[in-house]
Amino acid sequence: MSITWTPIQKQRLQELNASEVLQEMCFESHQERDRAYQEQEHLLVIRGKQKLQELLETNRRPSLSVLEQQLVEALTQEGFVQVVTPTIISKTALAKMSVSDDHPLFSQVFWLDSKRCLRPMLAPNLYTLWRDLLRLWEKPIRIFEIGTCYRKESKGSLHLNEFTMLNLTELGLPLDQRHQRLKELADLVMNTVGIDDYQLESESSVVYGDTLDVVKGIELGSSAMGPHVLDDQWGIFDPWVGIGFGLERLLMIKEGSQNVQSMGRSLTYLNGVRLNI
Template sequence: MDISWTLIQKQRLHELNANETQQGMCFESQEDRNRAFQELEHQLVVKGKLRLQELREIKKRPSLCILEQQLVEALTQKGFVQVVTPTIISKGSLAKMSVSNEHPLFSQVFWLDNKRCLRPMLAPNLYTLWKDLLRLWEKPIRIFEIGTCYRKESQGALHLNEFTMLNLTELGLPEDQRQQRLEELATLVMDTVGITDYQLEMTNSVVYGDALDVVKGIELGSSAMGPHFLDDQWGIIDPWVGIGFGLERLLMIKEETQNVQSVGRSLSYLDGVRLNI
């Protein structure tokens, strides 16, 4: 009879970023299982300590920060301008994105009071900037932001309440070039991160409707294009494309970790390593 890990053992292996094969091991007896657990836990702890040593002596910065810097350098070299916008946004801004009381995303928002919240997405602020930049810059307008967003997500291997988004946008390009441009931007980001063998799939977004997703086992990024029915709320009439990525998910796939919490903002993990080792 095959005997699998106990619940406590499974949790510990998950914390230590054991791979799928290791987490799915089975044994002929409890003695074999417990002996294997001690050996595997020791291996993973040693691996974690070596990674922390590398962080201290060589890298000096967590992989999430390094990835952000790589993306900034790649995008600015391609003519995109980085912007930084407020983390606190108004309820009215969300309403312009169709996120009203009845919207599925509404219940995931962290509200500060009845008029303000922590942003669950970067798009409202980028729409606001577009309006002014159309008066000030020639088209196309290429801007991006990398910033923290907040959602009351279900806690699991793929979700975080506090996560880092990249939102990359281009406004004022020929309408017949939108699909090609989205594919080019997806390629630019994925090449910069170092992820291959991904797919582009059409899906449906709770905010934008039809969307082109970047997928490798899990959704890594999602895109949209305009003219779009939301544009009227912001006074935008030009064709545009936008694509957003969760940096922690990108890093999770790149480094083949088993849970997104290990690579995000945390007091329990540092650069992918559980600290109770």
């Protein structure tokens, strides 16, 4: 007979960021399982306390903040300009992204009232900036934002209601360079984060249509390019590329975590460590 962890034991191990191998262990008896659980929980608690002590004595900044700084430095050195835009956007702006009442993403939006919501993506604001910057700057226009987005996601180890997005864009480049440029931008971000052996896969998005996703076990980033059907809504006619990443997912893969909840903004976790240890 193959005996696995109890649901409560498995949940606790996941909260403590136990490896997938450890979470899937099997035993020949209940006694063996419970003894192993006590040992493994003890080791994971010690590891968590050590990580919190490192935060206190050495790092003094959570990994999410450190990663954001590393990305800002890498992108600005490559000629991208960082922008900071509002978290609250209009229903009209969202509709211009095709997210109207009958769109699958519409039900995931946090609405403040009938006309305003918390942004579920960075793209509407970047489109707006493009339109004005085309009058003011020479092409190509390279801008990026790192900011919080909000969606009513299903609870699980891969989703957050409040998450940090990186969206980098380049407007006004030759049509025949778009695919190569997307690969270069994906390489730039992944090399900065310190993740290798990832794949680029073609997928279909409910907003952008066919996209090129960055994958390592899970989706880490998704890209798009124009001319695109959405461009007319914003008065954009030049070729462009854009690629977005969820920073918490990047950290999850980089640090070998099994739970994206531990990587984000939280009162339950600090720098990846469950605080009830």
